[in-house]
Amino acid sequence: MISERYKLIIDDIRELTRPLFLHYSKGDFPGCAERITELLTPDRLMGLEPDASEVQECYLRFLQLAVQQSIDGKWNCDEVTSAITWLSQPLQTGLGNHQRINTLLQLRAYVGDGCGPGMTQAEFRELLRHEHLLEISSHLWDSVGLWAYRTGQMDLLEEAFENLTISPANVMPQESWQRLNLMFQLRRGSASRRDIEEYIRLMRMVPQILEFRMEMQPRAEQLGIWDEELQAAVEERMQHAREQGYNIRTERRTGKIRS
Numbered sequence: 001m002i003s004e005r006y007k008l009i010i011d012d013i014r015e016l017t018r019p020l021f022l023h024y025s026k027g028d029f030p031g032c033a034e035r036i037t038e039l040l041t042p043d044r045l046m047g048l049e050p051d052a053s054e055v056q057e058c059y060l061r062f063l064q065l066a067v068q069q070s071i072d073g074k075w076n077c078d079e080v081t082s083a084i085t086w087l088s089q090p091l092q093t094g095l096g097n098h099q100r101i102n103t104l105l106q107l108r109a110y111v112g113d114g115c116g117p118g119m120t121q122a123e124f125r126e127l128l129r130h131e132h133l134l135e136i137s138s139h140l141w142d143s144v145g146l147w148a149y150r151t152g153q154m155d156l157l158e159e160a161f162e163n164l165t166i167s168p169a170n171v172m173p174q175e176s177w178q179r180l181n182l183m184f185q186l187r188r189g190s191a192s193r194r195d196i197e198e199y200i201r202l203m204r205m206v207p208q209i210l211e212f213r214m215e216m217q218p219r220a221e222q223l224g225i226w227d228e229e230l231q232a233a234v235e236e237r238m239q240h241a242r243e244q245g246y247n248i249r250t251e252r253r254t255g256k257i258r259s
Helices: 004-026 029-039 042-046 050-072 077-087 094-111 121-128 138-151 154-166 173-188 193-202 206-222 228-244
Strands: none
Touching: 004 029, 004 050, 004 094, 004 206, 004 228, 029 050, 042 050, 050 077, 050 094, 077 094, 094 121, 094 138, 121 138, 121 154, 138 154, 138 173, 138 206, 154 173, 173 193, 173 206, 193 206, 193 228, 206 228
16 A cells, blocks of 8 residues: 555645646647656655655656657657666665556556567566556556557556546546546447547647547547547647646645655
């Protein structure tokens, strides 16, 4: 079971990164990258308690890679390989090692086969059972669901969907649930036009829409449930996201750590 200390560290990271997520939601990825670089400076990380420093570095290094991928339109495979090597080495604290495995799973899930052969289902499940992974959060189930959707692992996709249903995310819970529901229905071949409409209605961030276009729209087209009206709805959501963005709101727990 994850500790209250870890939850406070994650709350602190969310407060630190809140300003950059507005840029991220609008598709201003260079603005995000600049702020992440500032947060990753060794002097700032060394000023934190060891567990907070390790958790933040794992979290921010993944975020840095993901934002750079959005800028370049592809993964920087040298940087991905370097990050995987770093994340494969034990850290000093229990919470740091939990975040290390959590981040490694996220990174491998999102990169997939974009930088060489992806993981097998056995390798992926081995990481999910890693002794240092203290729990699988709703956020991590989001990443697991994407990997399972891409690779056609229906049992794992269903498991991710069930876990999000039982324990909703504390950030954008409806969007997360509808996203995995749509992936599950698309993969099963039972998605309806309404499933797609419901998710489009919830899309408020440019990265959400880019993911939808790349991952979900092609399968909807294959199933014959895509049309010009849905395309126009996506374009409208993209325009709104670029203009307005989205401020992520979460309830902060009582307590404070060094930041």
